[in-house]
Amino acid sequence: MTQATVDRHVVIVGASLAGTRTAQGLRALGHTGPVTLIGAEAELPYDRPPLSKHLLKGEWSESSVDGIRLATRAELEELGVELRLGSAAVGLDAGARLVRLADDTTVPYDVLVIATGAAARPSPWLPPSGVHQLRTLEDARAIAARLALGEPVVVVGGGFIGTEIAAAARAHGCEVTVVDPVPEPMARLVGPEIAGSLVALHQRNGARTRFGVGVVGIEGKAGDLTVELDNGERIFASTAVVGIGSVPSTDWLTASGLTLDNGVVTDHFLRAIGAEDVYAIGDVARWPHPGRGVGVRAEHWTNAGDQARYVAAAVTQGVEAGYEPTDYVWSDQYDWKVNAFGWRDAAGSSVVIGDLDVDGRAAVVHTDADGALSGAVTVNWVRALNQARRLLAAGASAEAVVDAIGQLP
Ligand SMILES: Cc1cc2nc3c(=O)[nH]c(=O)nc-3n(C[C@H](O)[C@H](O)[C@H](O)COP(=O)(O)OP(=O)(O)OC[C@H]3O[C@@H](n4cnc5c(N)ncnc54)[C@H](O)[C@@H]3O)c2cc1C
Incomplete structure (x- = not known):
C-alpha cells in the first residue's frame, strides 16, 4: 500500500499527456493540496498523436491546434493547478525535495511526479536546413509548411511515425521515399505475418520504399537535399524527415541519485527507485511489466494516461496493487x-x-x-x-x- 494524503504539494514535471492527466486526476480524486505543473514547452498541454495524422494531412490552422489541447488555461486555473510553462527542470535534489528550473528558481515538493516523456532521437545528419524531426507542435508546424509545398520528401525510418508522415506527405501530393535499414520495418508494428501487406499499402498509395538500405549522409539545404544510401543510390528531395525512435528525457536527473536506465526505473507502484515520494510515468518511465517479467518503457498514449490515473490514486488514496498495463496502441496508415x-x-x-x-x-x-x-x-x-x-x-x-x-x- 502506498502512503496517501490529499493535502501534500504535488509537483509534476512534464506538462503533456501524463503530466496533465495526473493533475486532473488528483483533483478528480479530491486532492486539496497545491499542484504545480512544470513544462519545458511554452505551449499549453496538447496531444501528440494527431500531429502525425490529420494535423499534418490537412490545411494547418490554429483552430485545428485548439482541438488537440489537453486542457485550457481556464480549466487548469479552475482546478487550482499552478502552471509553470516554458520553464524546463534542470536538476533534482531529492534529499531536499527541490526541483531546480532553468531560470534558476527552485520548486519544493512533498510528492514529485516525473512525466518528462521522450524526445526524438537526434538525426545524425544535420545539413544547415531541410532536415526535420517530429515530436512537438512546433516540429509539426514546420513539417506541415514543407509538405504543403508538394515537393519531394524523404522519410528516414519506417516506424509508426515515419509511415504516418509518409502518408501525410502523399496526401499533399509530395513524391515520397521511405528509407529504413530493416528489410520489413512494418514488421515492428504488426509482426512479420502481415507486414508485407502494409508495405504494399504504402506502395499502392504511391510511396517509394527503400528497405534494407541505410542512409549514409544527407547534404544540401531545404529545397535541394541529397540523401545518400549505403547501396550508392542518391535521392533528391526538398525535405527530409528523420524518425528513428526516441530517447527518454532524463538529462535533468543525471545527478539526482535516481536509477536511470533508458528511462527512470520504477517499482511496480511506479515509484522511482532511489528517492522517497517520487513517481515516474508515461514515456519516460521504465517499470516492471507484470506479464512480461521485464522492465518496459512503453511509448504509447494509453499507457501514459493509465499511469497518470494510477499515480493520482496512489497519491490521494493509496493503492494496494502494482500498476497493470492495458498495453494498447494504434496507428493510422492511409x-x-x-x-x-x-x-x-x-x-x-x-x-x-x-x-x-x-x-x-x-x-x-x-x-x-x-x-x-x-x-x-x-x-x-x-x-x-x-x-x-x-x-x-x-x-x-x-x-x-x-x-x-x-x-x-
Ligand atoms: C507524432 C507522434 C504521434 C504519436 N502517435 C501515437 C499513436 O498513434 N498511438 C499511440 O499510442 N501513441 C502515439 N504517440 C505516442 C504518445 O503521444 C506518447 O506516448 C505520449 O505523448 C506520452 O506522453 P508523456 O506525457 O509521457 O510524454 P510526452 O508527450 O513526451 O511529454 C513530455 C513533456 O515533458 C516536457 N519535458 C521534457 N523535459 C522536461 C524538463 N526537463 N522540464 C520540464 N518539462 C520537460 C516535454 O517538453 C513534453 O512536453 C505519438 C507520439 C508522437 C510524437
Whole structure:
C-alpha cells in the first residue's frame, strides 16, 4: 500500500499527456493540496498523436491546434493547478525535495511526479536546413509548411511515425521515399505475418520504399537535399524527415541519485527507485511489466494516461496493487486502422485470421512461450480487437480467441 494524503504539494514535471492527466486526476480524486505543473514547452498541454495524422494531412490552422489541447488555461486555473510553462527542470535534489528550473528558481515538493516523456532521437545528419524531426507542435508546424509545398520528401525510418508522415506527405501530393535499414520495418508494428501487406499499402498509395538500405549522409539545404544510401543510390528531395525512435528525457536527473536506465526505473507502484515520494510515468518511465517479467518503457498514449490515473490514486488514496498495463496502441496508415494490444513473445507463436489483401482486414493472435494468449494485432477489424481484448480479460485460451474471431461475420 502506498502512503496517501490529499493535502501534500504535488509537483509534476512534464506538462503533456501524463503530466496533465495526473493533475486532473488528483483533483478528480479530491486532492486539496497545491499542484504545480512544470513544462519545458511554452505551449499549453496538447496531444501528440494527431500531429502525425490529420494535423499534418490537412490545411494547418490554429483552430485545428485548439482541438488537440489537453486542457485550457481556464480549466487548469479552475482546478487550482499552478502552471509553470516554458520553464524546463534542470536538476533534482531529492534529499531536499527541490526541483531546480532553468531560470534558476527552485520548486519544493512533498510528492514529485516525473512525466518528462521522450524526445526524438537526434538525426545524425544535420545539413544547415531541410532536415526535420517530429515530436512537438512546433516540429509539426514546420513539417506541415514543407509538405504543403508538394515537393519531394524523404522519410528516414519506417516506424509508426515515419509511415504516418509518409502518408501525410502523399496526401499533399509530395513524391515520397521511405528509407529504413530493416528489410520489413512494418514488421515492428504488426509482426512479420502481415507486414508485407502494409508495405504494399504504402506502395499502392504511391510511396517509394527503400528497405534494407541505410542512409549514409544527407547534404544540401531545404529545397535541394541529397540523401545518400549505403547501396550508392542518391535521392533528391526538398525535405527530409528523420524518425528513428526516441530517447527518454532524463538529462535533468543525471545527478539526482535516481536509477536511470533508458528511462527512470520504477517499482511496480511506479515509484522511482532511489528517492522517497517520487513517481515516474508515461514515456519516460521504465517499470516492471507484470506479464512480461521485464522492465518496459512503453511509448504509447494509453499507457501514459493509465499511469497518470494510477499515480493520482496512489497519491490521494493509496493503492494496494502494482500498476497493470492495458498495453494498447494504434496507428493510422492511409485509410487503414492498425490496433494492437498485449505483446508478442519472440519465443511464442502467432496465428493469422483473414487475409488483408483479399478481405481488407486481418487479425494476428499471439501466444507466449507457454502457449498462453499474450496479445493481438488487428488491421481494419475493430470487432476482432474488442473480441480478443474481452476474451483475454476473461482468461480465455488463444485457441478460443482464434475460434471466436474466425466466426465473426
Ligand atoms: C507524432 C507522434 C504521434 C504519436 N502517435 C501515437 C499513436 O498513434 N498511438 C499511440 O499510442 N501513441 C502515439 N504517440 C505516442 C504518445 O503521444 C506518447 O506516448 C505520449 O505523448 C506520452 O506522453 P508523456 O506525457 O509521457 O510524454 P510526452 O508527450 O513526451 O511529454 C513530455 C513533456 O515533458 C516536457 N519535458 C521534457 N523535459 C522536461 C524538463 N526537463 N522540464 C520540464 N518539462 C520537460 C516535454 O517538453 C513534453 O512536453 C505519438 C507520439 C508522437 C510524437
